[in-house]
Amino acid sequence: MDESERHRLILDELKERPFATVKDLLDVLKVSPATIRRDIAKLHEIGNVRKVFGGIAAAERDDAPERLAARPFEENRMLAVDAKRAIAREAEALVRDGDAIIIHGGTTCYLFALRLARRNVRIYTNSMPLAARLWEDGSCHLTLGGGELYREPGILYAQASGPPDFFASKLFLGAQGIGPNGIMESHPLIARESERLLSRADELVLLADSRKFAIRTRYTVLPLSRISTLITDDGLSTEHAKMLEDAGIRTIIAKVGTGE
Structure with missing residues (x-):
């Protein structure tokens, strides 16, 4: 199989799925991992695919509306801090002593989990920054997801693992x-992991500051119908509040600048 044929097969694979790992492509191309990585590098260089942590994703169209790449965890921690803290405070009120909860990666979830660090709760997380902080400063029961560390989003992910x-x-x-x-x-690994974790929880609580309603990214992870409760800040517009109401989502508004 020559290079042009391999490139065609890789692009065909991305028509069927938004993301593919090197292992996925090994099964398709039957060549060495080194050859696949060279092919990925060439396709990325000419703009046909995007290299992402763990593999490749289909190239984004330049005309996609409000297209934003995901920021690294440490950079995202510096954005909308007051709103995130207010949301974390409201989220803590939903947790009772003795609860078992799953907390996904992300900076708002990180701030929320810190409020639970010394409470009598069981926490499962795939967030390496959160796990490190709870190990250092917490006394709660902590279960950590396994797999490889994807440094940009700061999550642990095992390609072949089930729930x-x-x-x-x-x-x-x-x-x-x-x-x-x-x-x-915008990160395909987060999209995959969200669905996997939801299969082990009774309900989904979304923590998202009001800026997020203006952002459109590549992957729809879950429909609005899967959200039980959404916690956001008091910058939520009337239009977006109506969208949530029409979807039957319980919405909690966190007042920024009050409380701790």
Whole structure:
């Protein structure tokens, strides 16, 4: 199989799925990992695919509306801090002592989990920054998802793993964007992991500051109908509040600048 044929097969594979790992492509191309990585580099260089942590994704169109790449965890921590803290405060009120909960990666979820660090709760997380902080400063029961570390979003992910052996009353999830079609992310690994974790929780609580309603990204992770409760800040517009009401989502508004 020559290079042009391999490139065609890789592009065909991305028509069927938004993301493919090197292991996925090994099964398709039957060549060495080194050859696949060279092919990925060439396709990325000419703009036919995007290299992402763990593999490749289909190239984004330049005309896609409000297209934003995900910021690294440390950079995102510096944005809308007051709103995130207010949301975290409201989210803590939903957790009872003795609860078992799942907390996904993301900076709002990180601030929320810190409020639970010394409470009598069981937490499952795939967030390496959160796990490190809870190990250092917390006394809660902590279960950590396994797999490879993807440094940009700061999450642990195992390509071949099924749902975790952990059952929770609630999954607390962040979002890069929110729109009429649902929760959106630009990183394909986060999209995959969100669905996997939700299969082990009774309900989904979305933590998202009001900026997220203006952001449109590549992947719709979950439809609005999957959200039980959404916590956002008091910058939420009337239009977006109506969208949530029409979708039957319980919405909690966190007042920025009050409380701790």
